[in-house]
Amino acid sequence: NAGVTQTPKFRILKIGQSMTLQCAQDMNHNYMYWYRQDPGMGLKLIYYSVGAGITDKGEVPNGYNVSRSTTEDFPLRLELAAPSQTSVYFCASNPRGGGSNQPQHFGDGTRLSIL
């Protein structure tokens, strides 16, 4: 009963490096989301997906890319890491067909520092 699994838990990157944050869910949820949470702040939506092959931008998509080739996986890619991308990244998912009226289940987060 894993729920939403994020890897890695922690990562330090140098400016200009790239990396992929992994997110997987085993609940057969159609909807998946990526948020970033800066220190002392709320969650801001980066990208979301309503099903395999479909992705859309959220509030703060610049500097990120996503893909959704399967229902289970929703990776987030940083191409050219910048210090402004230092944050905690959370992945979340919604049940099939629930859309916005169902609770989002969150992963444990990835703490990313860019130096």
Add this chain to the structure above:
Amino acid sequence: GENVEQHPSTLSVQEGDSAVIKCTYSDSASNYFPWYKQELGKRPQLIIDIRSNVGEKKDQRIAVTLNKTAKHFSLHITETQPEDSAVYFCAASTASKLTFGTGTRLQVTL
């Protein structure tokens, strides 16, 4: 897009007292309003939610009220305990997306 404002940003109460956190939203199409609790270094966890066809919902010491006309909703915690200390986020849902408030840091003192 949707805009959610949350107040206060910090709240300190004595154990046993009540705590109230208030949120307002801008999009009248929003129809789902969850509340999340986040402990330090942990993920947000849903504690209660309310849908737009309901005015109030209660779960033990926690209750949420919704005023659609005024576009505001509130979280009420009664008989607060030290383990209630955390950051609480409200959110409003439009279509497929949630918009979060900026959070309230609740501290329950002995």
